Amino acid sequence: MLKDFFGKKRKYATIPSEQSKLDIPEGLMKKCTNCRKIYYRKEMNKNFNVCPNCDYHHPLTAWERIEYLFDEGTFEEWDKQLTSTNPLQFPGYEEKIEKDRQKTGLNEGVVTGKGLIDGQMIACSVMDSSFRMGSMGSAMGEKIARAIENANEHSLPFIIFTASGGARMQEGVLSLMQMAKTSVAVKRFSEAGGLMISMMTHPTTGGVSASFASIGDYNFAEPGALIGFAGRRIIEQTINEDLPEDFQTAEFLLKHGQLDKVVHRHEMKTLLATLFAMHQKGGGIS
Structure with missing residues (x-):
């Protein structure tokens, strides 16, 4: 086809x-x-x-991805009103957050909730790079952790779509703490028998790539997605070597065993529905 x-x-x-x-x-x-x-x-x-x-693969907003992926009219959003404050009183931060709210219609750079994919109830978090470049602050970390906990409580499989420039600098160490919080939530979910799929989209970098984005039971990515921690130029200057042309692309990571599959957007819903059904039949998720 x-x-x-x-x-x-x-x-x-x-x-x-x-x-x-x-x-x-x-x-x-x-x-x-x-x-x-x-x-x-x-x-x-x-x-x-x-x-x-x-x-x-052009970027998608969180709601565009939800519309493409979930069965029509089945998605229920969680924690919609949860939003960032300015804990460090960083100059101009609140104004930037408000500007992004007006531009995107979102209160934070991630949408969480549950819905049906091919008739199967799934919990999810979908990051949106158009809101502060998908940067991870306290509110984002809290929303993702709550979504994983909700999936655990209701015995639902969980999928996260990542799109982020990394931790949000305006929140300092509080943003870095979200790496631990979300990773612990994933660990508890896994120990309870939950299924987590991570789908990395362009770009997935910094603290997001180094935490929850890389610890799914299945780690997938869209074609051509930039995935990595530090920037290419910083790495080249540190090791004093030129890196391969395709370094930090989804295809490079797949070739070196850091991804399970590069998934075309046209194939995504079918693949996810198949995996969820397979794990339900196998008894991993009830």
Whole structure:
């Protein structure tokens, strides 16, 4: 099916002239950041925000991902009102948080809840890089920990979609403490027999990659996702060596045994539904 789809001849929008630009509604068209093809936004949305030409996986908001993944009308959000404060009185932090709230419609950079995937009830956390670059602060850590605890309490499998630039600098050591809090929640969940799937998307870096993102029972990633702790330039300067061109990509990590699979967005729902059903039949999750 996927082969047939990409084998078809696709129609792309032509670059409009200066005069015709006046007649084009704002937001109708979009350019792929990878291959630079111009296409109609609604066509991209139908393709799960994957470029039909080069297969580049464009970022998704938390709610776009939930809409694509969960059965229609089944998702129930948890802890919607939980949001960041300014514990260190960092100058301008509250204003930046408020600006991101207005821009994204979110109170924090992660949406948590439960819903049906192919008829199976699943708990989840979905990070959104459009809110403070998905950076992890106290509120985010608390929401993720609560979601894992809810999954444990109700014997639900748990999936997390990560998209983050790392710990949130404006909260200092309090943000770093979330690495331990979320990892302990995962450990307790695992000891109780829970199933956790981590799906790393672009980018998953810093403290997020070094904590809950990397300790699932299954660790997956989307094609081309940047995954790593420190930045490429810092590592090269530290070891005084040039790194491979594909270093810190999902494909590089898979090749070196740090991922179980690189999963195309078109295949994601089917794969997850299959895994959840398999573990239910095996008695791991009731």
